[in-house]
Amino acid sequence: MEKIKIAVVGLGNIGKAVCEAVNAAEDMELCGIVRRASAEGETLNEIKIVDDIKKFDKVNKVDVAILCGPSREVPGMAEKYLPMGINTVDSFDIHSEIWDLKTRLDGIAKANNACSIISTGMDPGADSIIRALFLALTPRGITYTNFGPGMSMGHTVAVKAIAGVKSALSMTIPAGAGTHNRMVYVEIEPGADFAAVAEKIKSDPYFVNDNTKVTLVDNVNDLIDMGHAANIVRKGVSGTAHNQLLEFTMKVNNPALTAQMMVSCARASMRRPPGCYTVVELPLIDLLPGGTEQIIRSLV
Amino acid sequence: MEKIKIAVVGLGNIGKAVCEAVNAAEDMELCGIVRRASAEGETLNEIKIVDDIKKFDKVNKVDVAILCGPSREVPGMAEKYLPMGINTVDSFDIHSEIWDLKTRLDGIAKANNACSIISTGMDPGADSIIRALFLALTPRGITYTNFGPGMSMGHTVAVKAIAGVKSALSMTIPAGAGTHNRMVYVEIEPGADFAAVAEKIKSDPYFVNDNTKVTLVDNVNDLIDMGHAANIVRKGVSGTAHNQLLEFTMKVNNPALTAQMMVSCARASMRRPPGCYTVVELPLIDLLPGGTEQIIRSLV
Numbered sequence A, B: 001m002e003k004i005k006i007a008v009v010g011l012g013n014i015g016k017a018v019c020e021a022v023n024a025a026e027d028m029e030l031c032g033i034v035r036r037a038s039a040e041g042e043t044l045n046e047i048k049i050v051d052d053i054k055k056f057d058k059v060n061k062v063d064v065a066i067l068c069g070p071s072r073e074v075p076g077m078a079e080k081y082l083p084m085g086i087n088t089v090d091s092f093d094i095h096s097e098i099w100d101l102k103t104r105l106d107g108i109a110k111a112n113n114a115c116s117i118i119s120t121g122m123d124p125g126a127d128s129i130i131r132a133l134f135l136a137l138t139p140r141g142i143t144y145t146n147f148g149p150g151m152s153m154g155h156t157v158a159v160k161a162i163a164g165v166k167s168a169l170s171m172t173i174p175a176g177a178g179t180h181n182r183m184v185y186v187e188i189e190p191g192a193d194f195a196a197v198a199e200k201i202k203s204d205p206y207f208v209n210d211n212t213k214v215t216l217v218d219n220v221n222d223l224i225d226m227g228h229a230a231n232i233v234r235k236g237v238s239g240t241a242h243n244q245l246l247e248f249t250m251k252v253n254n255p256a257l258t259a260q261m262m263v264s265c266a267r268a269s270m271r272r273p274p275g276c277y278t279v280v281e282l283p284l285i286d287l288l289p290g291g292t293e294q295i296i297r298s299l300v
Helices: A013-024 A071-084 A095-111 A122-137 A153-160 A194-203 A254-269 A292-299 B013-024 B071-084 B095-111 B122-137 B153-160 B194-203 B254-269 B292-299
Strands: A004-009 A028-034 A047-050 A064-067 A087-090 A115-117 A140-147 A165-174 A180-188 A211-216 A227-238 A241-253 A275-277 B004-009 B028-034 B047-050 B064-067 B087-090 B115-117 B140-147 B165-174 B180-188 B211-216 B227-238 B241-253 B275-277
Touching: A004 A013, A004 A254, A013 A028, A013 A254, A013 B227, A028 A254, A064 A071, A064 A254, A071 A087, A071 A095, A087 A254, A095 A115, A095 A275, A095 B292, A115 A254, A122 A140, A122 A227, A122 A241, A122 A254, A122 B122, A122 B241, A122 B254, A122 B292, A140 A165, A153 A165, A153 A180, A180 A194, A194 A211, A227 A254, A227 B013, A227 B254, A241 A254, A241 B254, A254 B122, A254 B227, A254 B241, A292 B095, A292 B122, B004 B013, B004 B254, B013 B028, B013 B254, B028 B254, B064 B071, B064 B254, B071 B087, B071 B095, B087 B254, B095 B115, B095 B275, B115 B254, B122 B140, B122 B227, B122 B241, B122 B254, B140 B165, B153 B165, B153 B180, B180 B194, B194 B211, B227 B254, B241 B254
Parallel strands: A004 A028, A004 A064, A028 A047, A064 A087, A087 A115, A115 A275, A180 A211, B004 B028, B004 B064, B028 B047, B064 B087, B087 B115, B115 B275, B180 B211
Antiparallel strands: A140 A227, A165 A180, A227 A241, A241 B241, B140 B227, B165 B180, B227 B241
């Protein structure tokens, strides 16, 4: 069987974890890593790093580019690779813009006989599939998605942007019914006023609506752990039966989970007709290695 | 928007719950109930009961027949309705025979421009989707499916077939790591020897491999509750990250959950190309009412 040829674009936490997940997948082959020009000529475990996907050694073209850049850069990356007929997978996580991204990439993908799977990972991604299943099982009711305890990348970046902050970590602490508290740990610049910094953090749009506690620490790095958790709870109605209780919990290494979901979706991209898909538009069997019969016999 | 026209075939616990779930779905219409000839002319909440689907009043034909008979009768039912161009949905739950049923119905469905969705409900069904997602998120590891506490239909029927048993209830009690204990409650016939009956139950193929306790009771009916539970646990590896912890739990009215899943799959049957599908072959979005944009915006 011919292996699926993967390029990893970007080499942060997620990019590195994607490389590991691709290497662990028997039906995939890591062709190379695409990174900024300054990294040109470097290698990662003998995998070549280039600044342009066309510089890979492989005679055959890349099947799927897994886009591991920040969400804001994802649309541009996808618009670069899809016209080359290369499938793309990303973890674009700006929930309010997912629909627009889908419609934007769908036409490009179809025009180039390629497939783009967007907004995979933890949430959107695995959590989206759970929310869809819960809704199918209980059409009426309320779903609560609770995150953490775990590091919030977005909130951490927001704190780091505040004047006087040298380094920061923002932890998301679940407070029930889809609400969250924020525990923020900061190192401050010499001469900065901690009380003033703490007030600025609490009044930042990222934090103003949440119960936020700011703590001064000597070394933020000592506190960082990539574990995260999600807990989705729904109490709903099936037909006329109330009090149907559904719950999903994952406690995971966050970059590894996100990366694995992206890699499984890369497989799915080889099995779907051209177009752009979110995870709830994919049959789950397409994410799994192996043949239909073996999967259905062992798992359904 | 034209409503999906549903026929319910069979009117046991599941059939009744399917009628309720169809009535609660705004995009569906219950055309009627098909039942054995002796029920002909009866009604259920003004819905006509007939012994032949062709006797329905509706001018337009039925879109989907939801098959609520015992698993053994499902293949024959599907082979009757699919050639009429009517989609079918069932909760066929003999795990070892699902693949064969799929291949058997796939050709018939395609030849008649119809769609058959098999083995929906709790397990197979909702649990199958969870197992597939867990495998996609952590390709290495062990999945345990734990059932109960709740009534096992199959085990209860097996006990009732034993000589000297007047009535019975077999409860499935989870014992961890996918193993189960059986708590069996029996009424016995006058003159029957309880100790002998209990021994026969424990040596029955349904029970011989499980820790089974048999209790004599005056009235089995007083003990029956249709609640059931499933708990799926997986500890696995994403890429090179071990100890990824995934868990799903549902505590539900079992017939209502099964029925709702069948009704959601009836909707999906209207959106899939002709053929026969298990639930892991369906995009979850197809199970939900409403348009793609609204679902993606609100749920992904």
